Amino acid sequence: MMDAHLLVERPRFRLDLKIRVVPGEVVALLGPAGAGKTTALRVLAGLARPSGGHILLDGAAVHARPSEQRPFGMVCQDPLLFPHMSALRNVAFGPRCRGATRAEARRAATAWLRHVGLGDHLRDMPGDLSAGQAQRVALARSLAVRPRVLLLDEPLAALDPDTRLPVRARLRDHLSGFTGACILVTHDPVDAMALADRLIVIEDGHLVQEGTPSEVARHPRTDHVARLVGLNLYRGEARGHDVSIDGLPPDGFNGRGLTLNVTEDLNGPVFVAFPPSAVTLHPARPEGSPRNMWQGTVEGIERHGDRIRVHLDGPITASADLTAAAVADLGLSLGQKVWAAIRATETHAYPARSRE
């Protein structure tokens, strides 16, 4: 278990954050730009000097040790691969530094590259890899030193949307063999929802909220958290691209349950998440493309910054973020019945991990 108290005092910035993670847990550190997320990771990794606090791993202090003697791994937004080494040598670098023989290191590196699906790219130089492949090499490189705590600093942020989706979907698989704790820094709530067991939301260097993704999403404590993690999140049973949402009576909605169409191809229990900003509202049943739609009742209308959040009741409770103009166009009022629609490409489905 890692127990850290990170204290950083700079002229116009103060970070004061306590983080505890247990092996096997994925904690997402979420917050706006400048909140101190990356600083927190850099202090953990030994790259930035804290003003105080401590970092304890199973009771042993590691905060006085230099980076190379901390049992941490780190993957940043950019893969930061060694450009003069092949993928294999990049991944073998860590084990070599930590005392493995050349043959052992190569064997481990080959295994990790296969694990992230790059078994055919062992000899490729970083310059010849795609952004997504390079990021997977970076992940394999970090995992190859078997860190106790893996630090992921916006690992998907630099990827273009087309690459991002498959990499995110597979990041969970890649982390599946990893027994250590994982701290994921992100400003993207979908990344956090998809990957984390627990969220820690920080603003201005301080913790503002902590909890499971669904808790935080359901009960945001600040406007920012609401906007940040105010995702619509549902549990369901997936069969291919269709997810039937749990907890609905089989004939509760137009004689059947609600089925959402998603981009991911999954089977078994899953979560489906989509941001309120992706939900569109319509006065009548929309014609044409959107396949995911349902009728709901306006339960609440409130302002979040420059957006207006509409709470809907119905087969599922959902939030939609609209502009003031859209709200006026629809003439929304409490108790009104509207149609909500969401495109499959705006949803994100991921396996519901069974917690031990």
Add this chain to the structure above:
Amino acid sequence: MRVFTATRRRSRDTGHSALHDGAGGVPVILMVPAAIGLAFLVLPLAGLLVRAPWGTLAARLTAPRTLEALRLSLVTSTAATAACLLAGVPLAWMLARVAFRGRRVVRALVTVPLVLPPVVGGVALLLALGPGGLAGPWLSTLGVTLPSTSAAVVIAEAFVAMPFLVICVEGSLRTTDTRIEEAAAILGASRWTVFRRVTLPLVAPGVAAGAVLCWARALGEFGATVTFAGNFPGRTQTMPLAVYLALESDPEAAVALSLVLLLVCVAVLACLRGRWVNVA
């Protein structure tokens, strides 16, 4: 340093110049001075080629004294470059990576030999390492007398040429992404391993460019060498010294020797061209 990063931008530069050419002629007010500048740089070299004693060139260049000077020049400038690499790369690393007090002062000090008249450098070296110099007593107890030895030539050349290397390598270090080094540290690499296996390979082009510049500067060194090491054939008389001396007694020999130096410089430029200098 700009020279050395130019190739990376070459494709884009070409695109731009094509655009400007299409936009209509070059203003005369720029073209005339440009032509004068070019002529000023090229004419002396042409003069050297025209006045070269081509008939007796082979005989002159294979004369023992010439060969001796050439050998001494090549050996001392290579030794000076090696010394500069050993001390200059770590110095550049310190300047680029370690935030110590007085770093700006140190950086200024490093560039002093670059602007200092070489003769003054030679005088300074005499006062520091000469018989009556600061380190003189210490050196004489060790039984070392530097002036008028080939070692003194190496020292004089290294003194004048090292800033070229340090500036080149420091520039290279500053433009590399330090986060790659941090990544290596987190993977368990000690600072020395990071330097050896990550930093050095990353700045290798800069080190090579710096070494070539440093070597060329050492090869052409005159003032500090003649002041500190003296002018003794076989021991301290390098090519530039031989050229200067020959000019007094046998101008044609001076031209021949100059041609050799010119050839060496052109060869160095040709080596650099492909990677670091945007000549095309």
